[in-house]
Amino acid sequence: MAFRDVLNIEVAAGNGGDGSMSFHRAKYLEKGGPDGGHGGRGGNVILRAIEGVESLERLVGKRKFKAENGRYGEGRLRQGADGLDIYIDVPVGTTAFDEESGKVIADLVQVGQEKIIAKGGLGGRGNSTFTSSTRQAPRFAELGTPGQKRRVRLELRLIADVGLVGYPNAGKSSLLAALSRANPAIADYPFTTLSPILGVVQREDERGNSLDERFTMADIPGIIEGASEGKGLGLEFLRHISRTRLLIYVLDVTRNPVEELQQLQGELRAYDPTLLDNVALVALNKVELVEADLAQMVEDELAEQGLPVVQVSAKEGTGLATLRETLFQMLPEFELWAQSNALEVEPDTVVEEALNIVFREDPPAKGETQPERVWEVHGGGFEERIMRFSRYLEDAAEYLGNLFKRQGLYNALRRAGAREGDTVEIGTFRFEYFDDEE
Incomplete structure (x- = not known):
């Protein structure tokens, strides 16, 4: 599908x-x-x-x-x-x-x-x-x-505990496959992943035995420069990052990791600045391709950006146990994360529109010399109430008049300056105003 x-x-x-x-x-x-x-x-x-x-x-x-x-x-x-x-x-x-x-x-x-x-x-x-x-x-x-x-x-927006973020060909799919039970398509060219892929990561003890703790990890398709503006696959998949409790910036040690990290954070900031508030770390991938001294030098430079760094090789399995355990230790409590990331949802109850009364003068009726004084009533739920009796308006007129009086419409008209004999207009319904202070 x-x-x-x-x-x-x-x-x-x-x-x-x-x-x-x-x-x-x-x-x-x-x-x-x-x-x-x-x-x-x-x-x-x-x-x-x-x-x-x-x-x-x-x-x-x-x-x-x-x-x-x-x-x-x-x-x-x-x-x-x-x-x-x-x-x-x-x-x-x-x-x-x-x-x-x-x-x-x-x-x-x-x-x-x-x-x-x-x-x-x-x-x-x-x-x-x-x-x-x-x-x-x-x-x-x-x-x-x-x-x-x-x-x-x-x-x-996928519900995943951990999200892998990185540029194409950084090794995210390989890392997900190595850490979890997922089997994403893996190849040596960009944009292998065209849709988010979920995997389950199991915690292990020092001997490699599985423990009864796990989390879900999502491989988000590779971000390109300008993703926050809708370029490439950007806007199609950046939304999924907002559901994750922890972000992993997957960086290729053979490229320019410090610059790529800054660019990735810039894309996230442009899409949603709150994403940078998420707990995060750096997985410095493909360390098998460089000397250990160079990998350590790159790690030190990345550490200056303020995030924890773990050297890994998804291909050879180096550092995966350390990365797995670090993730379990860093994951924030779900309840606290859910409260801080809850969206404001429109309430079920709709607040009734405020009452607004507008005065106008219509041309005199036939045989009259004075203009007709008309008070338009908007809001307050009065038009909706009239519509509920539209089939029986003539017979329901007395009931509606008493209802409107109890609900304060006559007092509001009096305060606005209505006089005995003025016309009150609510939608298509018109009736004569009478001043009854009882």
Whole structure:
């Protein structure tokens, strides 16, 4: 299966079912009471992290996901069924972004972790809800709300404890193969690795016996100069480094290791400056190709850059036991690392838009001489509430008027300067303002 770490999808949660406007009917009961049931909730679209998947490729071919709508309420107080949720299974390490806002809406770093990325609409209440001492037979019900729709960008950032970073042909694949159980393609030319490869490194005692400690290591494709600007394979794979707890800069001793280290750090800094805060060390590779004195001189120069240095030969196995043990000792605790590297995820609850009242004067109505005074109401959730009764606005007008009064709209209009007889406009709904301070 081809490796894919970025995918754009469209998701739509289910609409809430409408509440029922119904009255009880019986053979010997001419005028029964209201018995309209509530509508069901719309299904959510849920992102779920699962094991055994290392690419978003399995989702290719299906870019649109739609949850079920809630069912309508019915008479005899029968509630409509909730719409079924739909689950989108993705690899652990998947981050979801809202394409419109760019905000993170989900960041799944553990198996089984779930996050709603499109919330189902609310079911409408049936007319049985709206009875009162003065309203015995409400001839209106509440409509369900639409489910959330959004375009989502999925990015996979591999979950690995240790990441190998280096220029092409530095020996990263050979080092991964020598330290772990992975079997990456290895050859003597650049860009052998075209997708990240994971391996498991086991801790060993002095005799070479395996201990019950291990970590995962990722071979990130070779970085080239300008990778942070999208050159080469840069942006396609630099994102995977952000998930690692420890970085290994793999440097070829036969090249210019000090200069290459500075260039690599420059690329990481340009992509994400926080990457340089990760715990890191240098693996000075291919030491079998130079004299021991030269290798030691290069190690001393690299040490001046402030990072630990371990001389290794992935080809001959030199220094691998030292490197393995050093990594186990340097790995930060997962809990502390996870807390410091957690992404800020958009909260599930949406803060209601602030109330904004705008005054305007319209031309006089026919037969009138004075301009019409109109107060536009924006925000505060009032337009959404009106939409939930759009099918029964005339019958629900009294209920809505009392509701808006309780929620402070009339007080807000009074403070803004509204007068008796002015027109209030909420979306397409217009009504006359009356000054009632009781």
